[in-house]
Amino acid sequence: MTGLRLVIFDVDGTLIDSQNLIVAAMTDTFGAVGRPVPPRAEVLQIVVLSLELAMARLAPDLDAAGIDALVAAYRAAFLRLRSQTGGEAASPLYPGARAAIEALHARPEVLLGVATGKARRGLDHAFAAHGLDRFFVTRQTADTHPSKPHPAMIEAALAETGVEPPRAVMVGDTSYDIAMARAAGVAAIGVSWGYHAAEALLAAGAAQVIDGFGALEAAIDTIWGQR
The missing domain is CATH 3.40.50.1000 (HAD superfamily/HAD-like)
Incomplete structure:
Protein backbone atom coordinates (compact mmCIF):
# COMPACT_ATOMS: atom_id res chain seq x y z
CA MET A 1 0.00 0.00 0.00
CA SER A 18 -19.68 31.57 -5.34
CA GLN A 19 -23.32 31.62 -4.28
CA ASN A 20 -24.05 35.26 -5.19
CA LEU A 21 -22.62 34.79 -8.68
CA ILE A 22 -24.49 31.51 -9.19
CA VAL A 23 -27.83 32.93 -8.01
CA ALA A 24 -27.41 36.04 -10.19
CA ALA A 25 -26.62 33.88 -13.23
CA MET A 26 -29.66 31.67 -12.56
CA THR A 27 -31.86 34.76 -12.20
CA ASP A 28 -30.67 36.08 -15.58
CA THR A 29 -31.03 32.67 -17.18
CA PHE A 30 -34.63 32.01 -16.19
CA GLY A 31 -35.59 35.61 -16.91
CA ALA A 32 -34.08 35.37 -20.39
CA VAL A 33 -36.24 32.37 -21.31
CA GLY A 34 -39.38 33.78 -19.71
CA ARG A 35 -39.66 31.33 -16.83
CA PRO A 36 -40.25 32.08 -13.14
CA VAL A 37 -36.96 32.42 -11.27
CA PRO A 38 -36.49 29.58 -8.74
CA PRO A 39 -36.15 30.64 -5.10
CA ARG A 40 -32.58 31.25 -3.92
CA ALA A 41 -32.74 28.34 -1.47
CA GLU A 42 -33.82 25.98 -4.24
CA VAL A 43 -30.96 27.11 -6.49
CA LEU A 44 -28.38 26.62 -3.75
CA GLN A 45 -29.56 23.07 -3.12
CA ILE A 46 -28.49 21.96 -6.62
CA VAL A 47 -25.20 23.86 -6.99
CA VAL A 48 -23.00 20.77 -6.76
CA LEU A 49 -24.84 18.90 -9.53
CA SER A 50 -23.86 18.96 -13.20
CA LEU A 51 -25.61 21.77 -15.08
CA GLU A 52 -27.83 19.42 -17.05
CA LEU A 53 -29.07 17.64 -13.94
CA ALA A 54 -29.41 20.91 -12.01
CA MET A 55 -31.58 22.45 -14.72
CA ALA A 56 -33.69 19.30 -14.91
CA ARG A 57 -34.33 19.61 -11.16
CA LEU A 58 -35.21 23.31 -11.42
CA ALA A 59 -37.39 22.92 -14.54
CA PRO A 60 -38.76 19.35 -14.46
CA ASP A 61 -41.41 20.10 -17.09
CA LEU A 62 -38.91 20.85 -19.86
CA ASP A 63 -37.80 18.38 -22.49
CA ALA A 64 -34.16 17.75 -23.42
CA ALA A 65 -34.06 20.67 -25.87
CA GLY A 66 -35.44 23.02 -23.24
CA ILE A 67 -32.85 21.87 -20.71
CA ASP A 68 -30.08 22.37 -23.25
CA ALA A 69 -31.31 25.93 -23.86
CA LEU A 70 -31.24 26.67 -20.13
CA VAL A 71 -27.73 25.26 -19.81
CA ALA A 72 -26.47 27.39 -22.69
CA ALA A 73 -28.16 30.50 -21.31
CA TYR A 74 -26.69 29.90 -17.87
CA ARG A 75 -23.16 29.47 -19.18
CA ALA A 76 -23.44 32.73 -21.11
CA ALA A 77 -24.89 34.59 -18.12
CA PHE A 78 -22.26 33.20 -15.74
CA LEU A 79 -19.36 34.20 -17.99
CA ARG A 80 -20.81 37.68 -18.53
CA LEU A 81 -21.38 38.33 -14.84
CA ARG A 82 -18.00 36.92 -13.88
CA SER A 83 -16.24 39.24 -16.33
CA GLN A 84 -18.19 42.21 -15.00
CA THR A 85 -17.39 41.58 -11.34
CA GLY A 86 -13.84 40.23 -11.69
CA GLY A 87 -12.56 36.72 -10.93
CA GLU A 88 -11.54 36.82 -7.28
CA ALA A 89 -14.09 39.47 -6.29
CA ALA A 90 -16.90 37.48 -7.89
Missing part, protein backbone atom coordinates in the same frame (compact mmCIF):
# COMPACT_ATOMS: atom_id res chain seq x y z
CA THR A 2 1.27 3.47 -0.90
CA GLY A 3 2.29 5.72 1.98
CA LEU A 4 0.57 8.70 0.37
CA ARG A 5 -2.72 10.13 1.54
CA LEU A 6 -5.27 12.17 -0.39
CA VAL A 7 -7.60 15.01 0.60
CA ILE A 8 -10.25 15.77 -2.03
CA PHE A 9 -12.13 19.07 -1.88
CA ASP A 10 -15.39 20.18 -3.38
CA VAL A 11 -15.05 23.74 -4.74
CA ASP A 12 -18.26 25.81 -4.81
CA GLY A 13 -19.59 26.16 -1.27
CA THR A 14 -16.52 24.52 0.26
CA LEU A 15 -13.43 26.41 -0.91
CA ILE A 16 -15.01 29.25 -2.87
CA ASP A 17 -18.03 31.39 -1.94
CA SER A 91 -16.18 34.31 -5.90
CA PRO A 92 -13.82 34.80 -2.92
CA LEU A 93 -12.20 32.01 -0.96
CA TYR A 94 -13.87 31.23 2.34
CA PRO A 95 -11.96 32.48 5.40
CA GLY A 96 -9.14 30.11 6.29
CA ALA A 97 -9.31 28.14 3.04
CA ARG A 98 -5.90 29.16 1.74
CA ALA A 99 -4.17 28.56 5.08
CA ALA A 100 -5.72 25.08 5.31
CA ILE A 101 -4.68 24.21 1.76
CA GLU A 102 -1.12 25.43 2.37
CA ALA A 103 -0.84 23.50 5.65
CA LEU A 104 -1.99 20.24 4.09
CA HIS A 105 0.17 20.77 1.02
CA ALA A 106 3.20 21.21 3.28
CA ARG A 107 2.79 17.68 4.62
CA PRO A 108 4.94 15.46 2.37
CA GLU A 109 2.63 12.45 2.60
CA VAL A 110 -0.53 14.39 1.66
CA LEU A 111 -1.76 14.97 -1.89
CA LEU A 112 -4.61 17.34 -2.67
CA GLY A 113 -7.36 16.99 -5.25
CA VAL A 114 -10.74 18.40 -6.20
CA ALA A 115 -14.02 16.83 -7.27
CA THR A 116 -16.35 19.54 -8.51
CA GLY A 117 -19.55 20.15 -10.39
CA LYS A 118 -17.73 22.84 -12.34
CA ALA A 119 -16.54 22.27 -15.88
CA ARG A 120 -12.78 22.15 -16.34
CA ARG A 121 -12.77 25.60 -17.91
CA GLY A 122 -14.52 27.09 -14.88
CA LEU A 123 -12.24 25.30 -12.44
CA ASP A 124 -9.13 26.48 -14.28
CA HIS A 125 -10.41 30.06 -14.17
CA ALA A 126 -11.17 29.87 -10.45
CA PHE A 127 -7.78 28.37 -9.62
CA ALA A 128 -5.97 30.96 -11.74
CA ALA A 129 -7.89 33.78 -10.04
CA HIS A 130 -6.89 32.52 -6.59
CA GLY A 131 -3.42 31.22 -7.39
CA LEU A 132 -4.30 27.64 -6.42
CA ASP A 133 -2.93 25.76 -9.45
CA ARG A 134 0.22 24.45 -7.77
CA PHE A 135 -1.56 22.78 -4.86
CA PHE A 136 -3.81 20.20 -6.56
CA VAL A 137 -2.46 17.11 -8.31
CA THR A 138 -5.79 15.62 -9.40
CA ARG A 139 -8.76 17.62 -10.67
CA GLN A 140 -12.04 15.89 -11.46
CA THR A 141 -14.76 17.94 -13.15
CA ALA A 142 -18.34 17.56 -14.30
CA ASP A 143 -17.54 17.58 -18.01
CA THR A 144 -15.68 14.26 -17.80
CA HIS A 145 -17.73 12.40 -15.17
CA PRO A 146 -21.31 11.62 -14.20
CA SER A 147 -22.87 14.11 -11.80
CA LYS A 148 -22.43 13.70 -8.06
CA PRO A 149 -23.29 11.60 -6.07
CA HIS A 150 -21.93 9.05 -8.56
CA PRO A 151 -18.49 7.98 -7.21
CA ALA A 152 -16.65 8.29 -10.55
CA MET A 153 -14.82 11.51 -9.63
CA ILE A 154 -13.37 10.09 -6.44
CA GLU A 155 -12.56 6.77 -8.07
CA ALA A 156 -10.63 8.62 -10.79
CA ALA A 157 -8.77 10.71 -8.21
CA LEU A 158 -7.76 7.57 -6.33
CA ALA A 159 -6.61 5.89 -9.53
CA GLU A 160 -4.57 8.91 -10.62
CA THR A 161 -2.77 9.24 -7.29
CA GLY A 162 -2.45 5.56 -6.38
CA VAL A 163 -4.07 6.19 -3.00
CA GLU A 164 -6.41 3.56 -1.55
CA PRO A 165 -9.84 4.56 -0.19
CA PRO A 166 -8.99 4.21 3.55
CA ARG A 167 -6.19 6.76 3.09
CA ALA A 168 -8.39 9.39 1.44
CA VAL A 169 -10.86 11.96 2.77
CA MET A 170 -13.50 14.01 0.95
CA VAL A 171 -14.33 17.53 2.18
CA GLY A 172 -17.61 19.00 0.98
CA ASP A 173 -20.62 21.12 1.82
CA THR A 174 -23.52 19.10 0.37
CA SER A 175 -25.10 15.73 0.95
CA TYR A 176 -24.15 14.88 -2.67
CA ASP A 177 -20.46 15.27 -1.77
CA ILE A 178 -20.87 13.04 1.26
CA ALA A 179 -22.86 10.39 -0.63
CA MET A 180 -20.28 10.38 -3.43
CA ALA A 181 -17.50 9.75 -0.92
CA ARG A 182 -19.38 7.01 0.87
CA ALA A 183 -20.15 5.28 -2.46
CA ALA A 184 -16.41 5.25 -3.20
CA GLY A 185 -15.51 3.86 0.23
CA VAL A 186 -13.94 7.14 1.34
CA ALA A 187 -14.58 8.97 4.62
CA ALA A 188 -16.16 12.41 4.35
CA ILE A 189 -16.00 15.63 6.36
CA GLY A 190 -18.80 18.15 5.97
CA VAL A 191 -18.44 21.92 6.26
CA SER A 192 -21.21 24.00 7.81
CA TRP A 193 -20.73 27.19 5.76
CA GLY A 194 -21.92 25.84 2.40
CA TYR A 195 -25.23 24.96 0.79
CA HIS A 196 -26.62 22.08 2.89
CA ALA A 197 -27.33 22.04 6.61
CA ALA A 198 -25.09 20.14 9.01
CA GLU A 199 -27.95 17.76 9.81
CA ALA A 200 -28.22 16.77 6.13
CA LEU A 201 -24.47 16.18 5.92
CA LEU A 202 -24.47 13.94 8.99
CA ALA A 203 -27.53 12.07 7.72
CA ALA A 204 -25.70 11.43 4.43
CA GLY A 205 -22.83 9.84 6.33
CA ALA A 206 -20.33 12.58 7.15
CA ALA A 207 -17.90 11.46 9.86
CA GLN A 208 -17.88 15.01 11.21
CA VAL A 209 -19.07 18.50 10.30
CA ILE A 210 -16.66 21.36 10.98
CA ASP A 211 -17.52 25.04 11.47
CA GLY A 212 -14.24 26.50 10.23
CA PHE A 213 -11.12 25.57 8.29
CA GLY A 214 -9.10 25.79 11.47
CA ALA A 215 -10.65 22.48 12.54
CA LEU A 216 -9.94 20.64 9.29
CA GLU A 217 -6.51 19.11 9.93
CA ALA A 218 -7.53 17.72 13.30
CA ALA A 219 -10.70 16.23 11.79
CA ILE A 220 -8.71 14.59 9.00
CA ASP A 221 -6.10 13.21 11.39
CA THR A 222 -8.85 11.79 13.61
CA ILE A 223 -10.33 9.89 10.66
CA TRP A 224 -6.97 8.58 9.53
CA GLY A 225 -6.09 7.58 13.08
CA GLN A 226 -9.29 5.55 13.26
CA ARG A 227 -8.54 3.88 9.91
